[in-house]
Amino acid sequence: MIRIAIIGLWICGVALGSLYFAVWQNSATASVAPKTGEVVLDDGKTDVFSVPVIIDNAVHGYVVTQFAYTLDKSVKASVTVPVSYFINDEIFSQFYGQYSDVKDVQQVKFDDVKKSIIDRVNAHFPQPLLKDLLVEQFNYISSKEIRNQNTKGLERP
The missing domain is CATH 3.30.479.30 (Band 7 domain)
Structure with missing residues (x-):
């Protein structure tokens, strides 16, 4: 029973970690302004x-x-x-x-x-x-x- 709970916590931790990493990467790339002279x-x-x-x-x-x-x-x-x-x-x-x-x-x-x-x-x-x-x-x-x-x-x- 404890084994299942530990596996569940591990899955939740991996999911939250990957979500945090994805949001962090997206905000880092979104904050880069387009270069001058670049056509939007x-x-x-x-x-x-x-x-x-x-x-x-x-x-x-x-x-x-x-x-x-x-x-x-x-x-x-x-x-x-x-x-x-x-x-x-x-x-x-x-x-x-x-x-x-x-x-x-x-x-x-x-x-x-x-x-x-x-x-x-x-x-x-x-x-x-x-x-x-x-x-x-x-x-x-x-x-x-x-x-x-x-x-x-x-x-x-």
């Missing part, structure tokens, strides 16, 4: 939205996108308008009306798209705000697939 970043995600692919005045499908982004926190503090509005607008502008063939969507060069969006968003602000843009989701859905989903289980005449 903030992050976010755009909404999931779709951009129609229009070819010959007909909708052939939709590009469904979601991006993650990083912002310079010091510049963001001076901006009063939500930055996601500018990012969404530039993403929509980048994809709307850019494709003359559905196969072009499959050959998107994300490095070029990313650089273009970052440059165009940063042009709205006195200092560069948007640091990086990452693809969270990028899908192409044809209008035929959407039609088939909407009429699932229904017979066509």
Whole structure:
């Protein structure tokens, strides 16, 4: 019986010791201030939205996108308008009306798209705000697939 009590006390002591050590390490690293000149970043995600692919005045499908982004926190503090509005607008502008063939969507060069969006968003602000843009989701859905989903289980005449 005493043996079990000693083992229990030993386990509690190890757990409390490791907790104390973890808190001590965390407070020691948190107290280090960022160096001057070091950029502090903030992050976010755009909404999931779709951009129609229009070819010959007909909708052939939709590009469904979601991006993650990083912002310079010091510049963001001076901006009063939500930055996601500018990012969404530039993403929509980048994809709307850019494709003359559905196969072009499959050959998107994300490095070029990313650089273009970052440059165009940063042009709205006195200092560069948007640091990086990452693809969270990028899908192409044809209008035929959407039609088939909407009429699932229904017979066509």
